[in-house]
Amino acid sequence: MPEASPETPDGLTGTVVIIGTGLVGASIGCALTAAGYQVHLEDRVPSHAIVAAGRGAGVVTAASPATVRLVVVATPPASVPAVVDDALDRFPQATVTDVASVKSIIIESIDAADAHRYVGSHPMAGSQFSGPLTADADLFVDRTWVITPTGANDPVDIGRVDQLARVCGARVVRMDPEVHDQAVAQVSHLPHLMSILTAGHLREVPADHLPLAGQGIRDVTRIAGSDPGLWRQILWGNRDAVRHELVGVREDLDELLRVLDDPDALEAFLARGRAGARSLPGKHGQPAATYVPVTIEIPDAPGALARLFADVGAAGVNVEDLSIEHDPSRQYGYLSVAVEPGSAEALASAMRGRGWDVHVP
Amino acid sequence: MPEASPETPDGLTGTVVIIGTGLVGASIGCALTAAGYQVHLEDRVPSHAIVAAGRGAGVVTAASPATVRLVVVATPPASVPAVVDDALDRFPQATVTDVASVKSIIIESIDAADAHRYVGSHPMAGSQFSGPLTADADLFVDRTWVITPTGANDPVDIGRVDQLARVCGARVVRMDPEVHDQAVAQVSHLPHLMSILTAGHLREVPADHLPLAGQGIRDVTRIAGSDPGLWRQILWGNRDAVRHELVGVREDLDELLRVLDDPDALEAFLARGRAGARSLPGKHGQPAATYVPVTIEIPDAPGALARLFADVGAAGVNVEDLSIEHDPSRQYGYLSVAVEPGSAEALASAMRGRGWDVHVP
Numbered sequence: 001m002p003e004a005s006p007e008t009p010d011g012l013t014g015t016v017v018i019i020g021t022g023l024v025g026a027s028i029g030c031a032l033t034a035a036g037y038q039v040h041l042e043d044r045v046p047s048h049a050i051v052a053a054g055r056g057a058g059v060v061t062a063a064s065p066a067t068v069r070l071v072v073v074a075t076p077p078a079s080v081p082a083v084v085d086d087a088l089d090r091f092p093q094a095t096v097t098d099v100a101s102v103k104s105i106i107i108e109s110i111d112a113a114d115a116h117r118y119v120g121s122h123p124m125a126g127s128q129f130s131g132p133l134t135a136d137a138d139l140f141v142d143r144t145w146v147i148t149p150t151g152a153n154d155p156v157d158i159g160r161v162d163q164l165a166r167v168c169g170a171r172v173v174r175m176d177p178e179v180h181d182q183a184v185a186q187v188s189h190l191p192h193l194m195s196i197l198t199a200g201h202l203r204e205v206p207a208d209h210l211p212l213a214g215q216g217i218r219d220v221t222r223i224a225g226s227d228p229g230l231w232r233q234i235l236w237g238n239r240d241a242v243r244h245e246l247v248g249v250r251e252d253l254d255e256l257l258r259v260l261d262d263p264d265a266l267e268a269f270l271a272r273g274r275a276g277a278r279s280l281p282g283k284h285g286q287p288a289a290t291y292v293p294v295t296i297e298i299p300d301a302p303g304a305l306a307r308l309f310a311d312v313g314a315a316g317v318n319v320e321d322l323s324i325e326h327d328p329s330r331q332y333g334y335l336s337v338a339v340e341p342g343s344a345e346a347l348a349s350a351m352r353g354r355g356w357d358v359h360v361p
Numbered sequence: 362m363p364e365a366s367p368e369t370p371d372g373l374t375g376t377v378v379i380i381g382t383g384l385v386g387a388s389i390g391c392a393l394t395a396a397g398y399q400v401h402l403e404d405r406v407p408s409h410a411i412v413a414a415g416r417g418a419g420v421v422t423a424a425s426p427a428t429v430r431l432v433v434v435a436t437p438p439a440s441v442p443a444v445v446d447d448a449l450d451r452f453p454q455a456t457v458t459d460v461a462s463v464k465s466i467i468i469e470s471i472d473a474a475d476a477h478r479y480v481g482s483h484p485m486a487g488s489q490f491s492g493p494l495t496a497d498a499d500l501f502v503d504r505t506w507v508i509t510p511t512g513a514n515d516p517v518d519i520g521r522v523d524q525l526a527r528v529c530g531a532r533v534v535r536m537d538p539e540v541h542d543q544a545v546a547q548v549s550h551l552p553h554l555m556s557i558l559t560a561g562h563l564r565e566v567p568a569d570h571l572p573l574a575g576q577g578i579r580d581v582t583r584i585a586g587s588d589p590g591l592w593r594q595i596l597w598g599n600r601d602a603v604r605h606e607l608v609g610v611r612e613d614l615d616e617l618l619r620v621l622d623d624p625d626a627l628e629a630f631l632a633r634g635r636a637g638a639r640s641l642p643g644k645h646g647q648p649a650a651t652y653v654p655v656t657i658e659i660p661d662a663p664g665a666l667a668r669l670f671a672d673v674g675a676a677g678v679n680v681e682d683l684s685i686e687h688d689p690s691r692q693y694g695y696l697s698v699a700v701e702p703g704s705a706e707a708l709a710s711a712m713r714g715r716g717w718d719v720h721v722p
Contacts, residue, residue, distance in 0.1 A: 134720055180573075182570070187563075187574040188578065191582070194555050195638075196631055197613055213642070220556050226635070228629075231628075232624050239622060243618060246617065252562060253558060253610070254611075272564060273585040274560070278586065306676070359495055
């Protein structure tokens, strides 16, 4: 098999090695292979690398170290520092990067002599799937891909990782490693732990109180269902930044306990929360409020949602987003379809004409 | 207009007065009217009562006090005790109930001499709507409707409220008022405040960190967007039970801060949260796990979701639930369609046959 790679854009030429062929590693392999790069796959579990190769992520033969210019470490978080160190030794000509969601701990752990060849990165690609079977060359298209270079890095190494992200179709954002770790602690790790705290508190709730649970607690506790083994690694690697956020929340919780007896102060506290919820950027960075929710009542009869889908499809308006309000104790719910303000009435009248009970705000 | 009401099932005969014609009050009026009861509507804002009457909730003429056997108070939470007291005075032959989500504070506030004629109730009917325009006689069908009688109540009064809930099609659950208030503090009020704490903490997050936010924080903070003016009333009325739960969570938060440096203890803490999330009853009381998620990739091109709906509809399987994984920074997402295990492969192959990228676990 030829080790020489075809001509490629500036920044990244030569062979790429991907270590760890789960969803993220295999998807990066698919994107690089589609762009004409020679990609070699490694995995502690050989069958995973073989499955990834079958999805078009690369080849499972060993690369000649001298030809390798980039190594992407996509193993579970706890193993990344050791695997990065090993890759820096095995591939002396290569830039080494990784895809873990916490960066500082890796920089602190790697061999100082080779530090200039390691450039951390964090593609913000989520999926409810895992494993190479669902590998997808488009997984990173239009996603944010954070790169966390340090003063020790050579511009050539930074340029290769930059190009990796661009070849995958991602939007590159450069951040200081500590700033990145603080940001994910704030918008990802803290919310995860607040969900865990809410769900864990249910252990003290008698079973005959649970039928009173509605949609709200289900939304708040959804991410608490995630794999504790994975999150143990993520949180431990960012524990200092996470602790800082948790201490801030504890101060807010103490404030909440103080204002609970003062209706005006309590309302101000609640309003601060609503302002925070509204500060999150909406789809494509737009405020969600730019779309109008058209809400349609759905009976839970066999085929009812299917008929509803068919009728919404026949209405021919562009659906921007949708959600279903499903009550656990109830035979039906509401389908909320978000459309451009100009399309709301057209969809509503089309659906009413087909006999659906429709509400437009 | 005749004040005499037709023969009705045991427990509730005679005229009903509904005070407060928002979504809940007007919907109760629609259900009672449909069942043949004579319903009179009152609202501080006369136009609301007129709109409710237009939806079939009852009439806006005044009832003759001697004929009224049941008064349903459906006004905003903070006003309920005073309105119940006034109703007990104005309608001496009537049982008086209400629909507020907190009960003990009302029992403590009403005139002791008439206490035996007040029976609290709490229909667990949620909707993203408010106001009489969306009144729906079926709003309470198959919903839990908690009734909170006390030792002071006369069985006749309890029977009338029991019948009210049954006429509305709800599943009646009897609870002690304090137990009810504890239960809603645990499964509704505490989760709401955890969402508020998570969202409120964003005020300390730099704007350039927010683009790293994914779906998780959006789910956790969704209910923080609710009306602070309404939640101020709900929480203040249940502040003792809410405080008890918040103190419990603060103890868990202190425990979390202690275990953050101990990976094994941290994983056990996270696993406790997952167990709590899984303890919530699923749709129709079944565990959600009895359905299989068929996940379909959706490009965000105009009409793509509409075509997807049409194709799912054409596949003709019974869709139990669905959700869309929408990444705010990305051009497309995944539609997750929950179906009976036996239908998953049929839907998947039908959709693949129409060119969709489908995943079945």
